[in-house]
Amino acid sequence: MTLQQLRCIVAMVRNNLNVSETAVALHTSQPGVSRHIRQLEDELGVALFERSGRQVTAITAAGHDVIRVAESVLAGAEDIRSLGRQHSDPHAGELRLATTHTQARYVLPGIVRAFTDRWPRVDIHIHQGTPAQMARMVESGEVDFVIATEGEHHYDALAMLPCSRWHRAIVVPPGHALEKLAAIGSLTLEALAAYPIVTYVFGFTGRSRLDRAFHARALVPDVVLTATDADVIKTYVRTGLGVGLIARMAIEAGADDDLVALDASHLFESSVTHIGMRPRRALRPFMHDFIERFAPHLTPALVDAALSAPTPEKRARLFDEIALPER
Amino acid sequence: MTLQQLRCIVAMVRNNLNVSETAVALHTSQPGVSRHIRQLEDELGVALFERSGRQVTAITAAGHDVIRVAESVLAGAEDIRSLGRQHSDPHAGELRLATTHTQARYVLPGIVRAFTDRWPRVDIHIHQGTPAQMARMVESGEVDFVIATEGEHHYDALAMLPCSRWHRAIVVPPGHALEKLAAIGSLTLEALAAYPIVTYVFGFTGRSRLDRAFHARALVPDVVLTATDADVIKTYVRTGLGVGLIARMAIEAGADDDLVALDASHLFESSVTHIGMRPRRALRPFMHDFIERFAPHLTPALVDAALSAPTPEKRARLFDEIALPER
DNA sequence: GCCGCTTACGCCATTCGTAAGGATC
DNA sequence: GATCCTTACGAATGGCGTAAGCGGC
Secondary structure, three states: HHHHHHHHHHHHHHHHHHHHHHHHHHHOHHHHHHHHHHHHHHHOOOOOOEEEEEEEEOOHHHHHHHHHHHHHHHHHHHHHHHHHHHHOOOEEEEEEEEEHHHHHHHHHHHHHHHHHHHOOOHHHHEEEEEHHHHHHHHHHHOOOOEEEEEOOOHHOEEEEEEEEEEEEEEEEEOOOHHHHHHHOOOHHHHHHOOEEEEOOOOHHHHEEEEHHHHHHHHOOOEEEEEOOOHHHHHHHHHOOEEEEEEEEEHOOOOOOOOOOOOOOOOOOOOEEEEEEEEEOOOHHHHHHHHHHHHHOOOOOHHHHHHHHHHHHHHHOOOOOOOOOOEE | OOOOHHHHHHHHHHOOOOHHHHHHOOOOOOOHHHHHHHHHHHHHHHEEEEEEEEEEEEEOOHHHHHHHHHHHHHHHHHHHHHHHHHHHHHOOEEEEEEEOHHHHHHHHHHHHHHHEEEEEEEEEEEEEEHHHHHHHHHOOOOOOEEEEOOOOHHHOOOOEEEEEOOOEEEEOOOOHHHHHHHHHHOHHHHHOOOEEEEEOOOOOOOOOHHHHEEEEOOOOEEEEEEOHHHHHHHHHHHHHOOEEEEEEOOOOOOOOOOOOEOOOOOOOOEEEEEEEOOOOOOOOOHHHHHHHHHOOOOOOHHHHHHHOOOOOOHHHHOOOOOOOOEO
């Protein structure tokens, strides 16, 4: 039994039981993967995958059990490498994030600034992508963390820890009719639905909550333009294309003073930002520090407890009593 | 990083940081071990062992952390092999025990009989040895379980689960003076100490409890002969050499009717029999079944909980509330 | 001077990738 | 016919063991 064999069977699951894809993902040849799987099966004396002819079609019961353990073995090997880096130089390393534009542009800058002051020799890489892409980046180990607010179902295989609760705002040019409605407390979903709307692309930054709110009132919003980032949205609001609907944290004092922001937290359910990572994996000290700066209630002890929780349910229970900061 | 490298560093700890001994234990050459350690250190970029010149003298902080994780990785690899055996044939396998003569001769026969009826294709191997030898056999994986009542300090690295509480008996030829004392309830340690005693060798079958009881009363027992097993002791009692002091469970109806057994549970502290195994290791179903037959309170769920407990303290706490059967 | 670890070297086993072959949809 | 996995084969890497070297105790 070798670690490479275990890598193959684990990667097979993440690659639709397709040997060729798995080979690409592992940067090796396809016969190599095929051989490793067969050798491991020979050594264990039991088939791990079901085959119809030459096609790999399913995972056997034995395969399920073995792959589960193999994942933890590989996680352990990864932890050992991480320990090596940590001890060889505790103050140097990489922090690789995948996140959305909203976080990268409006939330992270202050945190990253303080973080780099404390850890000058840790390099930070911020990747952007769709929820599905970001999930894959974390699962494959390409990045350490994903910070996300949408697309929960993509993140089933990850430990998602709640970080903060955030609300929405409506942005309009000064003098807009909605501004007057807001002033007298009459800003409703119905009023909003009367105007063309500019907001996030579906699947990004809590967009689903937004659609759900309209749908619950049997309203059909007239979404004339969508974008993945609030800067673009605000730009079109400035041109008079429509009413902007964005995260409250995406409004900057100074730069956005030419627009009027109206609180919309009573119109839409709040959303929760999560930080996601691979479970059962040890974090380096600077990673713990980053998480704690991003969400002060996520202490190293709590995060470690969450990461070592045997099931997602037990993990979730750790956060039942915790009040999230609001943004 | 290879599993073999991890095996080397883990084995180093169990072999006094001695590369040559480690090589023997791993059935390989000494330069091989040396190379593997150095290569792993190179890959991780940190020294795992401290060296004074060429001598390996200590484990570094990094080494401690890495070895701890390496142990769990190797345990996982072992679990995978075990899963293979289990799925390839759930009803066949080996159950390898290390225990003392008392258990093997007087306690296990009934249990083994019922067990083999249920698992006819599981081969049972019973090894005997001193506590130190038995501990090594389990640690090295040579046997699966040790059943022991003495020499706790040898078993620090194992998960020791309490099985049953047992008491002592005095065996004498019929008509012995102690028999009369017992009949009138006057059997005391002082009375016992007046006679030559035949009992277990030091380090076996709760012998230390016995010495402690005499010592607490400032008595010096006249131990004229010791043996590792009760059969030998009873034989010498029959020849009139002295008074036998053995485990109550070592007295058989029928075979021992020519001797008189006097209860001595009020004279000596009771002892607890433990079953020991390597922690953080999955057990096969028939192993769980064996344990439960041996100690009905040790359900598979409880055993699994104990084996996955992070510290010996947490493991011990699982048994705080549990009443042990008495023998 | 002995013991113990490291380095050097040669052999062998294993692995890996390319190329061809067979099965399935 | 296209896709996908397996088998076959040759090159190369790496592991292993023997033998020699070197540093502490």
